[in-house]
Amino acid sequence: MKLLLAFSRRGQHDPGREPVIARVVKETGVLVNVEKANIDSMAGEMLIDVPDADAALVRQRLEEMGVTVRVMENAIARDEAECVDCGACISVCPQEVFSFDEEWRIRVSSERCVLCGKCIQACPHGALSQQG
Ligand code: SF4
Ligand code: SF4
Numbered sequence: 001m002k003l004l005l006a007f008s009r010r011g012q013h014d015p016g017r018e019p020v021i022a023r024v025v026k027e028t029g030v031l032v033n034v035e036k037a038n039i040d041s042m043a044g045e046m047l048i049d050v051p052d053a054d055a056a057l058v059r060q061r062l063e064e065m066g067v068t069v070r071v072m073e074n075a076i077a078r079d080e081a082e083c084v085d086c087g088a089c090i091s092v093c094p095q096e097v098f099s100f101d102e103e104w105r106i107r108v109s110s111e112r113c114v115l116c117g118k119c120i121q122a123c124p125h126g127a128l129s130q131q132g
Contacts, residue, residue, distance in 0.1 A: 001055040002035070002072040002111070005046040005062060021048070024061050030054040035114045047072070047115055075113040075131050076120075078106065082127035089119040089128060 025032050036047040050058045059069045076097065085106050090098040095112040098119070120128045 001050060001052045002075060002113070003048050003050065003055065003059060003062075004070040004072050004115075005044075005048060006068040006070070007044050007046075007066065008042070020062065020065050020067060021046075023065070024058055028054065028057050028061055030058050032058065036116075072113075072115075072131060074110050075115055076108065076110050077129050077131055078108055079127045079129070082125045083123075084125055084127075086124065088122045088124060092118045092122040094118070 021032055021034060024030070030050055033049040034046060035049055036045075038045045048058075055071070059071070062069050083106060085100075085104060087098075087100065087106070089106070090100070094116065095114055097109050097112045099107050099109070101107045115130065117130070120130065
């Protein structure tokens with residue numbers, strides 16, 4: 001399961017200075033895969049992937065450390081009414097989130113998404129958007 005973490009660098013618990021991910025891994029024994037991190041001088045955002053069965057525990061521990069946690073179950077949403085199954089999103093996505101099914105309709109495996117945003121820009125029909 002993917003969790004999107006947000007934190008302020010002015011806060012008491014600052015993942016940019018404190019190794020919160022390392023602490024969570026050490027304290028819970030859960031393997032955490034960091035898929036994306038954007039951290040500047042004021043704030044940060046991080047996308048992590050954890051086993052579904054451990055997500056609640058990891059989330060609880062992070063929130064105790066002052067990190068805002070959002071579950072990204074459908075990171076990328078596709079408006080079926082707008083989509084024309086052109087396949088442009090297939091060619092730009094680095095994670096192979098999109099594929100054609102047997103009837104050449106677009107299939108979305110959003111659990112692989114790392115929120116790079118390339119597909120949103122590439123879609124000629126504005127059919128894709130980011131959750132939240
Ligand atoms: S790029 Fe947009 S219109 Fe084309 S298949 Fe993907 S979601 Fe559908
Ligand atoms: S945001 Fe990036 S990783 Fe996610 S589906 Fe779009 S192109 Fe793929």
